[in-house]
Amino acid sequence: MSEKIGRDELAQLVAKDIKPGSFVNLGIGQPTLVSNYLTPEQGITLHTENGMLGMGPVAQGDEIDEDLINAGKIPVTELPGASYFHHADSFAIMRGGHLDVCVLGAFQVSATGDLANWHTGAPDAIPAVGGAMDLATGAKDVYVMMSLFTKDGQSKLVPECTYPVTGVNCVTRIYTNEAVFLITKDGVRVRETFGTTIEELQAKMEVKLLPAE
Numbered sequence: 001m002s003e004k005i006g007r008d009e010l011a012q013l014v015a016k017d018i019k020p021g022s023f024v025n026l027g028i029g030q031p032t033l034v035s036n037y038l039t040p041e042q043g044i045t046l047h048t049e050n051g052m053l054g055m056g057p058v059a060q061g062d063e064i065d066e067d068l069i070n071a072g073k074i075p076v077t078e079l080p081g082a083s084y085f086h087h088a089d090s091f092a093i094m095r096g097g098h099l100d101v102c103v104l105g106a107f108q109v110s111a112t113g114d115l116a117n118w119h120t121g122a123p124d125a126i127p128a129v130g131g132a133m134d135l136a137t138g139a140k141d142v143y144v145m146m147s148l149f150t151k152d153g154q155s156k157l158v159p160e161c162t163y164p165v166t167g168v169n170c171v172t173r174i175y176t177n178e179a180v181f182l183i184t185k186d187g188v189r190v191r192e193t194f195g196t197t198i199e200e201l202q203a204k205m206e207v208k209l210l211p212a213e
Contacts, residue, residue, distance in 0.1 A: 004177060004195035012037040014103060014143060014175050018044055022100035025049065025135055028072035030145040031103035032058065035076070047099060049131040051090045054082030071130065094134040102139035104132060106146045106171075108161045111207045113171040113183040115142065116163035129166070136167030148176035148201075155205040157181060157188070186210065
């Protein structure tokens with residue numbers, strides 16, 4: 001058991017877990033931080049749904065070009081060999097199974113890997129699906145980055161999603177500030193914990209937690 005970790009440390013962990021040579025999409029929010037921790041040696045190519053391959057880290061200072069942004073409107077850098085294309089071609093990459101990994105945020109994830117990340121169902125909430133459905137169903141692996149509990153202490157890892165579902169049986173890993181979870185055919189396994197134990201987490205969650213194999 002290590003200490004609790006912050007968003008940047010979690011992004012660093014996700015970046016380290018992505019296989020070298022992968023084609024990857026990073027969703028809006030926490031996932032955008034992952035780009036800052038990918039190394040040239042990994043040879044990972046980042047895709048952004050507004051039409052770019054070869055995205056680099058988030059732009060800082062003089063690097064900022066307001067015309068060079070990711071899907072979340074955050075200024076980014078480009079790596080040598082970067083390419084640009086039509087929005088429809090970008091979605092063809094997503095829908096055609098050409099992405100190895102996508103990293104998304106979530107409101108809820110079910111024990112069987114269902115993803116809910118576009119709408120809470122609240123009357124005053126603004127739905128924002130974007131390309132999430134395409135990514136969730138098109139990528140070979142879907143990693144989620146999220147806080148494990150809501151502000152009122154409710155677990156976002158649930159037996160079944162109560163929010164509108166984005167994709168079914170699509171999530172393979174969940175990275176949170178409390179633990180990393182693996183969605184397996186046997187159930188939800190806890191790969192590692194941060195500043196807590198499996199027993200402490202189980203006491204606050206309805207989902208049955210299994211130890212790492």
